[in-house]
Amino acid sequence: MSERVILIRRDAPAKPRAGDSCNGCGVCCLAEPCPLGMLLSGMRHGACRSLRWSHDTGRYRCGALPSRPAWRWLRPAVARWIGAGRGCDSDAEVRPPGAA
Numbered sequence: 001m002s003e004r005v006i007l008i009r010r011d012a013p014a015k016p017r018a019g020d021s022c023n024g025c026g027v028c029c030l031a032e033p034c035p036l037g038m039l040l041s042g043m044r045h046g047a048c049r050s051l052r053w054s055h056d057t058g059r060y061r062c063g064a065l066p067s068r069p070a071w072r073w074l075r076p077a078v079a080r081w082i083g084a085g086r087g088c089d090s091d092a093e094v095r096p097p098g099a100a
């Protein structure tokens with residue numbers, strides 16, 4: 001198993017267990033982009049460029065989800081492409097800096 005370091009906000013929610021509901025911790029998207037993130041950013045590795053921090057909710061959210069009224073019709077398809085509503089699919093083990 002390889003070890004990688006991802007930068008994540010201290011005030012982000014703790015990562016849920018795999019299969020539990022998404023809570024906006026951002027670990028999965030900070031570790032690597034989903035297929036839609038790869039398409040939008042042209043990157044296959046590293047943090048997804050579409051990931052956004054929401055100060056209002058205190059959690060990460062996908063910036064690819066349309067929010068403008070003219071594009072809201074596309075929201076269900078984008079949600080399906082990014083796996084929204086399926087629960088946590090990240091098996092990453094999260095440790096704070098300095099933890100062994």
